[in-house]
Amino acid sequence: MVIFASRLWEWIDADPRREVLIPIAGVILSALFLAYISLKSYPMDYVDGKLVVDPNSMVKDGFKDVGRFFGLTVGWFLERRFVRFTMDVSPTQKGLRVAAGVLVLILWEKTVIPAAVHAIGSNWGYFFMMGSELIVLLAVYPWVFQKLEHSAKEPLRAA
Numbered sequence: 001m002v003i004f005a006s007r008l009w010e011w012i013d014a015d016p017r018r019e020v021l022i023p024i025a026g027v028i029l030s031a032l033f034l035a036y037i038s039l040k041s042y043p044m045d046y047v048d049g050k051l052v053v054d055p056n057s058m059v060k061d062g063f064k065d066v067g068r069f070f071g072l073t074v075g076w077f078l079e080r081r082f083v084r085f086t087m088d089v090s091p092t093q094k095g096l097r098v099a100a101g102v103l104v105l106i107l108w109e110k111t112v113i114p115a116a117v118h119a120i121g122s123n124w125g126y127f128f129m130m131g132s133e134l135i136v137l138l139a140v141y142p143w144v145f146q147k148l149e150h151s152a153k154e155p156l157r158a159a
Contacts, residue, residue, distance in 0.1 A: 019080055026073025030066050034127070037062035060122055067127035071134025078139035085142035089149065097145055104141055108133050 012018045042055030079085055087094070113133070117125030 019077060023074045023077040026070055030070040030073075033066045034063070035067070037066065041095055045103030060126060063123040063127040064130045068134055071131035072125070072138070074131070074137040075138030078135065079142060083143045083146065085146060093149065100145070101137065101141060105133075105137065110135065 012022070042058055043053075044055065045052040089097075095096055113126075113129040116129045119125070120128060
């Protein structure tokens with residue numbers, strides 16, 4: 001996978017117009033994975049009268065993982081195309097970014113995801129929320145941080 005990813009990034013960097021293929025492939029593969037997960041039959045294996053693996057749990061986990069994959073491909077594209085996040089900041093700013101990012105992630109995991117899953121339903125709720133979590137972490141959060149840092153650098157103008 002590392003060799004494949006390395007070659008993929010080299011191929012994309014050779015012609016940046018190719019980067020749009022990543023989210024397109026992500027959407028198509030996500031749809032195929034979701035169809036497979038939804039239509040596949042799951043075993044009901046018992047050991048000593050206890051269900052070994054709950055099929056509903058397997059489906060839910062599949063929807064979570066596909067949501068993450070979807071969010072990764074879309075978030076990566078949005079960051080690369082529109083945000084272009086940079087790490088050329090002081091160590092203090094890096095520390096603030098990490099601390100704020102951890103806080104955002106914890107709040108997202110503990111409040112937004114459970115509320116959305118309750119409102120939308122377990123499988124699709126997890127798909128959308130895990131996907132949106134990655135989009136927020138990869139694109140929205142860096143965009144907001146860059147805007148805040150940029151506005152803090154601009155001198156105040158007299159009205």
